[in-house]
Amino acid sequence: MTASIIDGKALAQQIRAEVLGRTQALKARGIQPALSIIMVGDDPASAVYTKHKVNDSTETGLAATLERYPATLTQDELLARIEALNNDPAVHGILVQLPLPRHMDSQRVIETIAPAKDVDGFHVANAGALMVGRPGFWPCTPHGCMKMLESIGYDLRGKHAVVIGRSNIVGKPMAMMLLGRNATVTICHSATRDLKAMTLQADVVVAAVGKRNVLTADMVKPGAVVIDVGMNTNEAGKLCGDVDFAGVSEVAGWITPVPGGVGPMTRAMLLVNTLEAAERAAN
Ligand code: GUN
Numbered sequence: 001m002t003a004s005i006i007d008g009k010a011l012a013q014q015i016r017a018e019v020l021g022r023t024q025a026l027k028a029r030g031i032q033p034a035l036s037i038i039m040v041g042d043d044p045a046s047a048v049y050t051k052h053k054v055n056d057s058t059e060t061g062l063a064a065t066l067e068r069y070p071a072t073l074t075q076d077e078l079l080a081r082i083e084a085l086n087n088d089p090a091v092h093g094i095l096v097q098l099p100l101p102r103h104m105d106s107q108r109v110i111e112t113i114a115p116a117k118d119v120d121g122f123h124v125a126n127a128g129a130l131m132v133g134r135p136g137f138w139p140c141t142p143h144g145c146m147k148m149l150e151s152i153g154y155d156l157r158g159k160h161a162v163v164i165g166r167s168n169i170v171g172k173p174m175a176m177m178l179l180g181r182n183a184t185v186t187i188c189h190s191a192t193r194d195l196k197a198m199t200l201q202a203d204v205v206v207a208a209v210g211k212r213n214v215l216t217a218d219m220v221k222p223g224a225v226v227i228d229v230g231m232n233t234n235e236a237g238k239l240c241g242d243v244d245f246a247g248v249s250e251v252a253g254w255i256t257p258v259p260g261g262v263g264p265m266t267r268a269m270l271l272v273n274t275l276e277a278a279e280r281a282a283n
Pocket of ligand 1: 096
């Protein structure tokens with residue numbers, strides 16, 4: 001093992017402590033930062049994630065409410081509920097847990113959330129703000145990855161960053177954030193012809209595919225920084241990422257583990273976004 005570990009769990013703990021301090025400052029001004037989470041249907045993974053989000057919020061002084069609705073809820077009913085939360089000045093952040101039932105148009109639902117309360121950063125207005133370098137909410141996962149790079153003092157200027165995955169939630173915003181720090185960015189995806197040829201050139205690789213062993217040791221330049229966004233389960237039923245951790249950590253300079261890497265950072269950045277929504281509303 002040659003790579004140093006970027007400890008997302010420890011960094012997230014530090015960020016949560018900062019959030020707690022700032023929520024206390026807001027409370028001293030009579031403002032209670034508040035997050036409303038909506039979950040529709042009974043997807044077991046979503047039930048776990050939303051529970052984490054509520055607990056994380058409570059621990060850092062944010063008020064969080066979870067509203068759960070049956071999968072039979074109509075889209076119009078959901079949109080009406082979002083509008084009510086948009087108009088409630090006591091609510092600073094609104095998060096609709098994905099996936100939504102198939103009869104709903106997720107993008108339409110997300111775009112009903114007021115951009116100033118869109119703490120997931122999924123609204124087109126926030127995606128556009130990131131694209132043109134204006135203030136807005138950044139999606140939590142790529143934002144957490146940027147914080148991890150910052151934590152090791154990594155200067156992205158002129159470096160080649162390769163992002164594997166082009167989702168609206170991770171890959172695309174990740175590429176924009178890296179570009180914003182003056183990296184040369186390549187986005188690879190399922191139609192990329194020679195992934196290995198790309199990743200071998202990379203000073204930084206972000207793997208965000210959702211498939212095990214997408215990145216193996218033979219694909220990594222010695223000393224590269226490897227960030228693993230994947231959340232998969234292996235044959236033993238254990239949580240693992242997109243990166244072959246054992247192999248790649250023999251070659252890379254820095255690597256994020258799964259669990260204990262990007263996951264805790266994603267959770268922490270939601271708290272930061274919610275707090276910032278409340279701070280912006282207050283100022
Ligand atoms: N489902 C899986 N990840 C997320 C997320 O970050 N936000 C929302 N709203 N739903 C999700």
